[in-house]
Amino acid sequence: MCMHVCVQMDLLGGGTEPTIMAVEWALAELLRNPETMKQALSELDTIVGRDRKVEESDLKQLGYLEAIVKEILHLHPPLPIMFHASHETEWQLIQGYSLPPMTGLFVNVWAIGCDPNAWEKPLEFNPQRLIQNKKNIDVTGQCFELLPFGSGRQVCPGHLFSNLLI
């Protein structure tokens, strides 16, 4: 019983707060960038029109909206710092660094998003970059410059669901 409550709390907490934060940031950035808002509305008008609501099946045609969502997760990751721990064996990390067994490691996803080596003009809100030069980037933990849902065994179990919600 206690275990069930914990799982439910985990899903409720993990599922609501980051989604709400992403939606709030998206609205704030769209208000600050009226040109982007205009383009997003024009895409919605073309693909969906004004007589019905957006359906899940429309999403794959809403490329500009998807780029906006990814750019929000890049600039404002709802969980900017993740905690991982190494297990019994030593971890070999990149560039000659290794991590002793049972050691905690903070991954600063927000800082990766601000790194000019990974992103051109990183702090600019620019969904267009995710249509042009970073077109194939995904958010499922395969592309290390964009890790809003984490990666590997600890990846967010709600990431597919969230991509529909945001």
Ligand code: HEM
């Ligand atoms: C924009 C939306 C969301 C973002 C950015 C997000 C991000 C994350 C991140 C970064 C983690 C930690 C990964 C790690 O430690 O490496 C996580 C964990 C988790 N997320 Fe999400 N999440 C979102 C939505 C959701 C939704 C909708 C659900 C459930 C329906 C969910 C359920 C969980 C749970 C249960 C965990 C804990 C997993 C564990 O402890 O192993 N998340 N999420």
